[in-house]
Amino acid sequence: MALTEGVRLFGRIDRVDERAQWDLHVIDYKTGRAQEEPDPEQLRIYAMILARTAGRPVGMTSYLYLEDGSVWSASPTPAELAEAEAGVLQTVEEIAREREYAPDVGPQCTFCDFRGICPRREEIAARGAGAMNADLRVPL
Ligand code: SF4
Secondary structure, three states: OEEEOOEEOOOOOOEEEEOOOOOEEEEEEEOOOOOOOOOOHHHHHHHHHHHHHHOOOEEEEEEEEOOOOOEEEEOOOHHHHHHHHHHHHHHHHHHHHOOOOOOOOOHHHHHOOOHHHOOOHHHHHHHHHHHHHHOOOOOO
């Protein structure tokens, strides 16, 4: 979806239901356990994209936690969707302005294709030797 000139958003929404009120319900599947206070930002961005592309309102958004079947739902307001859009555009602007990309060591290094040439590879190897073998989800 073209958000503005030069900015296109790509994504895949897990599930969209039509509600009885004829608006749409965005559902995102989560593999982990339910959180006490989930971050609604991802759902708001999905809702903003879907509302634009489908030309229909999104009246409900939900995280569905597969581990225990629990559901967390919220009805995004137009102001929240506008805020989500502004947040995406701000992030795009920040990325466009950035000129240095310092390597950010974290759990993602376990799966990184560039670990062999990473400037911090020695530190990563020292920190992650056990973690990478035992449990891929253990922070380095
Ligand atoms: S291995 Fe290096 S480049 Fe890859 S994610 Fe980790 S810090 Fe970033």
